Amino acid sequence: MDWPADSSGEGAPLSTSLPGAQQLALLRRLNEVAQAAGRTVPLATADRVLAAGVSGRGRGELALVGAAEAGRFGAPPVDPAALSDDELLRVAAGLIADDVAAHDGDPEPDRSLLERARQLRRPWVASFLVLGVQWRAEPARAGLVAHGHRPGGRRPTAYLLADDLGTVLAHAWAARAFDQGGPTWSDFVRNSASFGHLPPRADLPRMARSAAHKYGAGRVVVVLDPSVLATLLGVRSLQGPPQLGxxxxxxxxRVGEPLGLLVDAARRPELLRSTLAARLDGHGGPLPSVPPRWQSWLSSQAERTHHELAAAGYPVLGDLDLLLAGSLPSEPVVPVDAEVLDLALGLLLDPIDPPKETTA
Structure with a gap:
């Protein structure tokens, strides 16, 4: 408590409300990361962590063992040191969501004259569309627009970006993570395999049929070699998505779920791309891979995809056999809570939207 100016020793009492176990455990881990880097956690950041709520599914805020008695209902008090990384991530995700939401309403950056000139449509460029998994197709379209190659026009050619099915599934999961949050990678694959078919976001034959219905089968081109498409469209290369592992x-x-309570749902994907994805670009390891137990399902779906696209007779840029999934690694690449928490701690120590504060 603060010592009173009159030296009476009678100041305001300490708050009787103690932080939750998850918040204390997260702050301890954040202090460890800061100390390892020769830094200190800013006071305002520490206050934010201690006052934070708990997001996501699971137990609510947990009381401290020794500071509260176990009740007849609800979770019993816990030792913060015994909490899992997943519990800490539920607090961290809410804090990072607050930082992302702070950018909602940021003005668009001014474009230079050269950038504005590049975005003018080139009338000599043939009409086209870029389709495929949203994670790949959206940045490809954005890059083309930036160079004056606007999709659309009369009787366009629809280019369907494709890849081996394991990569397509990983991209579909990434797109869903940005749009909705959604299930874990393991649940995403398991649910798809249990249903016996590909999720709509990864169903390339379905996308091709839809485009063929709108524009004609002769105007749907499957793209396995993006460099060939780039040459056809007159650009050096197609812009790819952020390299997120x-x-x-x-x-x-995880951040997308609490963010959905703070901003309009339509704004959530773009906010996550412009803030969180930009900070995480190049981090997080490789893309996830399908666990070996689902190898037979993945292979059968890849063969079905290959067969349906080949049977439809769509023109192909590249080798259609690249659709077929190869052998999976014996040790699958899956998200690990400890690794995810390390990324989250870095974003708390160096926030996306740094608060103006003094350090301890």
Whole structure:
């Protein structure tokens, strides 16, 4: 408590409300990361952590063992040191969501004259569309627009970006993480395999049929070699998505849930891309891979995809056999809570939207 100015020794009492176990455990881990880097946790950041709520599914805020008695209902008090990384991530995700939401309403950056000129449509460029998994197709379209190659026009050619099915599934999960949050990678694969078919976001034959219905089968082109498409469209290369690994995508998935309570749902994907994805680009390890137990399902779906696209007679840029999934690694790449938490701690120590504060 603060010592009173009159030296009477009678100041305001300490608050009787103690932080939850998850918050204390997260602050301890954050202090460890800061100390290892020769830094200290800013006071305002520590206050934010201690006052934070708990997001996601699971137990609510947990009381401290020794500071509260176990009741007849609810979770019993716990030792913060015994909490899992997943419990700490539920607090961290809410804090990072607050930082992302702070950018809602940021003005668009001013574009230079050269950038504005590049975005003018080139009338000599043939009409086209770029389709495929949203995670790949959206940045490809954005890059083309930036160079004056606007999709659309009369009787366009629809280019369907494809890849081996394991990668397509990983991209579909990433797109869902940004749009909805959604299930973990393991649940995403298990649910798809249990249903016996691909999720709509990864169903390339379905996308091709839809495009063929709108534009004609002769105007649907399957793209396995993006460099060939780039040459056809007159650009050096197609713009790709941020290079986010399994752990980074899982953090985005976790942050997306509380963020959905703070901003309009339509704004959530773009906010996550412009803030969190930009900070995590190049981090989080490789893309997730399908666990070996689902190898036979993945292979059968890849063969079905290959057969349906080949039977439809769509033109192909590249080798259609690249659709077929190869052998899976014996040790699958999956998000690991400890790795995801490390990324989250870095974002708390160096926030996306740094608060103006003094350090301890």
């Amino acid at each position: 399994a752990h980074a995508i899982d953090l985005v998935r």
